[in-house]
Amino acid sequence: MNWKVMSVGLLFCVPLIFVLAKGFNYDPRALPEELTGDPAPNFALETLDGYPVSLEELKGSVVVVNFWATWCVPCLQEHKELISAAEEFKPKGVAFLGILYGDTKAKADGYLKKHGSAYPTLLDDAQRTNIDYGVAGVPETFVIGRDGTIVKKYTGPVTKMELEVLLNGLLAK
Amino acid sequence: MQWLWMMVWLCVHSAHAEEMSVALEEAPLFEPPGAEEVETRTYDLGKILRCPVCQGLSVADSQSDAAVAMKNRIKELVAMGYSDDQIIDYFIGRYGEFVLLQPKAEHWFVWWMPLIGLGAGIGLVALRWGSSTLEDEVKPDAIAESTVSTEEQDKYRAQLLAELED
Numbered sequence: 001m002n003w004k005v006m007s008v009g010l011l012f013c014v015p016l017i018f019v020l021a022k023g024f025n026y027d028p029r030a031l032p033e034e035l036t037g038d039p040a041p042n043f044a045l046e047t048l049d050g051y052p053v054s055l056e057e058l059k060g061s062v063v064v065v066n067f068w069a070t071w072c073v074p075c076l077q078e079h080k081e082l083i084s085a086a087e088e089f090k091p092k093g094v095a096f097l098g099i100l101y102g103d104t105k106a107k108a109d110g111y112l113k114k115h116g117s118a119y120p121t122l123l124d125d126a127q128r129t130n131i132d133y134g135v136a137g138v139p140e141t142f143v144i145g146r147d148g149t150i151v152k153k154y155t156g157p158v159t160k161m162e163l164e165v166l167l168n169g170l171l172a173k
Numbered sequence: 174m175q176w177l178w179m180m181v182w183l184c185v186h187s188a189h190a191e192e193m194s195v196a197l198e199e200a201p202l203f204e205p206p207g208a209e210e211v212e213t214r215t216y217d218l219g220k221i222l223r224c225p226v227c228q229g230l231s232v233a234d235s236q237s238d239a240a241v242a243m244k245n246r247i248k249e250l251v252a253m254g255y256s257d258d259q260i261i262d263y264f265i266g267r268y269g270e271f272v273l274l275q276p277k278a279e280h281w282f283v284w285w286m287p288l289i290g291l292g293a294g295i296g297l298v299a300l301r302w303g304s305s306t307l308e309d310e311v312k313p314d315a316i317a318e319s320t321v322s323t324e325e326q327d328k329y330r331a332q333l334l335a336e337l338e339d
Contacts, residue, residue: 102238128245131267134269137226
C-alpha cells in the first residue's frame with residue numbers, strides 16, 4: 001500500500017466528507033429565522049378601512065401576523081386556512097393581522113371581497129415593516145407570544161393544522 | 174465548485190448564528206450627516222447587501238420592490254446617524270448573514286480555504302514533478318539493468334533470421 005498517496009487522499013477526502021455531511025443536513029430553501037426568540041418589532045399602521053393598529057396595543061395577546069399580496073399564488077392557497085384558523089382562535093383571544101406586501105389598497109380590497117376576510121389587513125406603503133421582520137418574500141407568517149417575542153416564523157403557505165398545534169400550545173401556557 | 178463553498182459557508186455560518194443580535198436598540202453613533210454623504214453611504218451599503226428576492230444582485234443594483242424598500246430603509250438609518258456597522262448588523266439581525274454579498278472577515282476559513290487549497294495543489298504538483306524527474310534520472314540505469322544479455326539477443330537474432338529464410 002502506498003502510504004503517501006493514501007495520506008494525501010485522506011487529507012482531501014476527510015474534510016470533504018465532513019463538509020458534505022454537514023451541508024446535506026441543511027434545507028437549501030430554508031430561510032434564516034433570525035428574529036425567532038427576539039422581541040417582535042413594533043409597527044403602527046392603518047387597516048384598509050383606515051383604522052390605526054399598533055402591535056404594542058396587542059401586548060399580552062398571542063398575535064399572528066401574515067405578510068401577503070394579491071399577486072402571490074401561495075397566499076391564495078393559505079388564505080382559506082388562515083380564515084378558518086382566525087375564526088377558531090379569535091374567540092380564544094388570538095389576534096390575527098395581515099400586512100400587505102408590495103401591493104395596492106384597491107387590489108387588496110377587491111381580493112378580500114372575492115375571497116373573504118376574517119381579520120384586518122394593514123397597509124405599509126413604506127414597506128418598512130417587511131424589512132423590520134426580515135421578510136424575503138410572501139407569504140411569511142409570524143406568531144408572536146403573549147410576552148411580545150416571536151415564537152415562530154412560517155416561510156411559505158401555512159396550514160390551519162400547523163397553526164392549531166402552535167396556538168393551542170401557546171394558549172395553554 | 175460553488176456548491177462546495179456554499180456548504181463550507183453554511184457550516185461556518187451555523188457556528189456563528191447564535192452570536193447575531195438585533196441591532197438598533199442602541200442610539201445612532203453619529204450626528205446626522207449631510208445629504209451628499211447620505212447618498213454615497215446609502216449606495217455603498219446597498220452594494221454590500223444582497224437583495225433578498227433577486228438572484229445574486231445587490232440592493233443597489235436591483236429595482237425590485239424589496240430592494241427599493243431596503244434602499245429607503247438604509248437611507249433613513251444613515252440620515253439618522255447610524256454607523257455602517259450598526260446598519261449592517263440591523264439587516265443581519267433580520268435576514269441573517271445571507272444578506273451579505275461577501276462573508277464576514279471573521280469567517281477566516283472561507284477566506285483562507287481557497288489559498289490553502291491552492292497551496293496544497295501546488296505542493297502536490299511539485300511533489301509529483303520531483304518524483305517524475307527522479308524517475309527519469311533513474312531510468313537509464315534501470316533500463317541497463319533490465320536489458321537482456323547479448324547472449325540472449327544473439328539467440329533471438331538467429332531465430333529471427335532463420336524464420337525469415339523460411
